[in-house]
Amino acid sequence: MADGLQMSRRIRRTPYTDRVEALGVRGFSVVNHTLLPKAFQHSVEDDYWHLRTNVQLWDVGCQRQIELRGPDAAKLIQWMTPRDIGSAHVGDCVYTPLIDRDGYLFNDPILIKLAADHFWLSIADSDVELYALGLATGAGLDVSVREADIWPLAVQGPLAEDLIAGLFGESLRSVRYFKTAWIDVEGTPCLIARSGYSGQGGFELYAEAAIGPRLWDTLWAAGQHLGIRPGCPNLIDRIETGLLSFGNEMTRANHPLECGLARWCDLDADINCLGLDALRRIAKEGSRNRMCGVAFSAPTDRVCAQPWPVSVDGERVGQLTSAIHSPRRHAHVGLGILATHAATIGQTVSVQLPDGTEGRGTVQPLPFPDTD
Amino acid sequence: MADGLQMSRRIRRTPYTDRVEALGVRGFSVVNHTLLPKAFQHSVEDDYWHLRTNVQLWDVGCQRQIELRGPDAAKLIQWMTPRDIGSAHVGDCVYTPLIDRDGYLFNDPILIKLAADHFWLSIADSDVELYALGLATGAGLDVSVREADIWPLAVQGPLAEDLIAGLFGESLRSVRYFKTAWIDVEGTPCLIARSGYSGQGGFELYAEAAIGPRLWDTLWAAGQHLGIRPGCPNLIDRIETGLLSFGNEMTRANHPLECGLARWCDLDADINCLGLDALRRIAKEGSRNRMCGVAFSAPTDRVCAQPWPVSVDGERVGQLTSAIHSPRRHAHVGLGILATHAATIGQTVSVQLPDGTEGRGTVQPLPFPDTD
Numbered sequence: 243m244a245d246g247l248q249m250s251r252r253i254r255r256t257p258y259t260d261r262v263e264a265l266g267v268r269g270f271s272v273v274n275h276t277l278l279p280k281a282f283q284h285s286v287e288d289d290y291w292h293l294r295t296n297v298q299l300w301d302v303g304c305q306r307q308i309e310l311r312g313p314d315a316a317k318l319i320q321w322m323t324p325r326d327i328g329s330a331h332v333g334d335c336v337y338t339p340l341i342d343r344d345g346y347l348f349n350d351p352i353l354i355k356l357a358a359d360h361f362w363l364s365i366a367d368s369d370v371e372l373y374a375l376g377l378a379t380g381a382g383l384d385v386s387v388r389e390a391d392i393w394p395l396a397v398q399g400p401l402a403e404d405l406i407a408g409l410f411g412e413s414l415r416s417v418r419y420f421k422t423a424w425i426d427v428e429g430t431p432c433l434i435a436r437s438g439y440s441g442q443g444g445f446e447l448y449a450e451a452a453i454g455p456r457l458w459d460t461l462w463a464a465g466q467h468l469g470i471r472p473g474c475p476n477l478i479d480r481i482e483t484g485l486l487s488f489g490n491e492m493t494r495a496n497h498p499l500e501c502g503l504a505r506w507c508d509l510d511a512d513i514n515c516l517g518l519d520a521l522r523r524i525a526k527e528g529s530r531n532r533m534c535g536v537a538f539s540a541p542t543d544r545v546c547a548q549p550w551p552v553s554v555d556g557e558r559v560g561q562l563t564s565a566i567h568s569p570r571r572h573a574h575v576g577l578g579i580l581a582t583h584a585a586t587i588g589q590t591v592s593v594q595l596p597d598g599t600e601g602r603g604t605v606q607p608l609p610f611p612d613t614d
Numbered sequence: 615m616a617d618g619l620q621m622s623r624r625i626r627r628t629p630y631t632d633r634v635e636a637l638g639v640r641g642f643s644v645v646n647h648t649l650l651p652k653a654f655q656h657s658v659e660d661d662y663w664h665l666r667t668n669v670q671l672w673d674v675g676c677q678r679q680i681e682l683r684g685p686d687a688a689k690l691i692q693w694m695t696p697r698d699i700g701s702a703h704v705g706d707c708v709y710t711p712l713i714d715r716d717g718y719l720f721n722d723p724i725l726i727k728l729a730a731d732h733f734w735l736s737i738a739d740s741d742v743e744l745y746a747l748g749l750a751t752g753a754g755l756d757v758s759v760r761e762a763d764i765w766p767l768a769v770q771g772p773l774a775e776d777l778i779a780g781l782f783g784e785s786l787r788s789v790r791y792f793k794t795a796w797i798d799v800e801g802t803p804c805l806i807a808r809s810g811y812s813g814q815g816g817f818e819l820y821a822e823a824a825i826g827p828r829l830w831d832t833l834w835a836a837g838q839h840l841g842i843r844p845g846c847p848n849l850i851d852r853i854e855t856g857l858l859s860f861g862n863e864m865t866r867a868n869h870p871l872e873c874g875l876a877r878w879c880d881l882d883a884d885i886n887c888l889g890l891d892a893l894r895r896i897a898k899e900g901s902r903n904r905m906c907g908v909a910f911s912a913p914t915d916r917v918c919a920q921p922w923p924v925s926v927d928g929e930r931v932g933q934l935t936s937a938i939h940s941p942r943r944h945a946h947v948g949l950g951i952l953a954t955h956a957a958t959i960g961q962t963v964s965v966q967l968p969d970g971t972e973g974r975g976t977v978q979p980l981p982f983p984d985t986d
Contacts, residue, residue, distance in 0.1 A: 246652075247641065247643070248642065248653065250917065250919060250936070251918065251920060252645075252739060252860075252861030253643065270618070271622065272619075275740075280618075342751070343747075367647065368744060369741035372720060372744045372748065375745065376744065376745040376749035376750075377751055378748075379714070379715050379749055379752065380748065381752035490622055490624045546622070547625075547627065548627060549623060
């Protein structure tokens, strides 16, 4: 019981929380003041195998949607991100690191363009609404900023397409990665995107609260013959796929260039991002650190609740911020920021574990190379 | 295990988390992405009696300090709060509801004035740093905004003064409510305030992380002869005292006038708060709702994880957002916003409980009248 979570209204439930409780959820995390299921009846490892071969239904309602709407909506978003969003089309999803005036990250949402003046930011764990509203207010922009009544559900795994096509139409098989379509859920339009926080493919459905529970029930019932399970972002899969987590791999102390996000920073573009000059200066000086994968031996089942120091020949070169045992490689896998001089594929490193022992391993590319 | 909290770096530990774990903490909540202990070995009721007669040490490091410093710091704070902060002196604590341009709340921190151009906001559960930084960036203000490396510890209860005076000097007995002093902790200056999130009196110490664990140990050791216990904000005491919780009693959907915060809104002052005109309009129209206490019979030990509807003669008039059994009044006590026409002391109401039954009770003043 040392890790019991005390419930209150402040820890918000989603339209699906009743459903995951009925299915025996065993633990939660809290993201954006909202419950995120973290474990069901099976182990993380067992759910990992299932996710790689089957289909899972995830309550990711905690991915709150910040809606920006109005004549200055696109301008406000471009002010916050170093990625050029000018070429995005209506219906596109765009991964957008958000940076402050000094070039430091404060979130890394998926931007969804609903219209030229209408966007959702599907956010990681920080109050993007407050930054965007402060910025709009301070600069007198003509844009509304609010948290929308939209609660994502993820359908992940290789059988996700069969489930979605069977329920909502074969044409959905042709929706490409980070593209969207509209489906009809009992008369209510619902956006569906080919996306999700796993490496196994699938869809995310952006449902209003009013249709959320029935949409869950529909997906759950139709998935029975496919062997569907309730699930959640799987830590083994997330690390192997190199999917970062704001608050874990990167914090307010990090800029995107050291987080492996340089390819989404259009440093040479003619865009007005308020932190771009700062980021250009950092780039010119050369980033001293780099996001890495590490595979290592670690006879521990402790979670990485605090960073695990990483060293080379006794010299501290960085830290892992997420780590877990991977059954496919019979070793631990971890993510973390290492000094550039140590961040070369194959570099031998030591990881200091919370039980006082050391794990030995090597730096890996991201995503981790497949072992099959 | 249905309510297990999954740990990760994103759920931040405080400098005191090791200490509360060693003392057998049984549960946490998450506030500002940070752990807040919520239960130790005794029941909430037992800890309530202890808090009223003794002294407790609370890890309230989750009350993060947002530091605003620079020529425009005072201006930026006044932009965010309808309370006139012009008369605050260096060393004062000031309760400051924060509102957006539409008059709606986004936090209700304690403002601590360290110098004319240097403030801390000791915040409730939302990213005030992001709003303040967005506003400063959008308006081009000359002010730095950051989360400071300061982690509050609370010493609460009637014996708190004896503990603090014994350790840090008799002169601290003369520190008045919401006033501060500086103490020396092993060579490091540490701010101490007569304040805290209980109705039983006490102090809050604003410690740097580097001295935090030793400060905890010093207080814990010196408190042994007084019968000190580890504790946390006590829900019975909090409700009876009428202490509101942002995210529970009030959300982004509420303005301060319906939350019982009118006395901290200087509607007639000549100040530049960006939401003041909106708040004046709301005041002119007349607030339709009012924050109330309710005492009621409720044979349930369920927590108020979702609002409990309140009705009068079958008509829904509002909801309770926090509630728990009070042993002193042999009834449940709750807080919530009710329609003005129902918000009169003594009004009979029905509370719809999560088990499907109804509790009967009456509207109470805040704080709840003492029963002793």
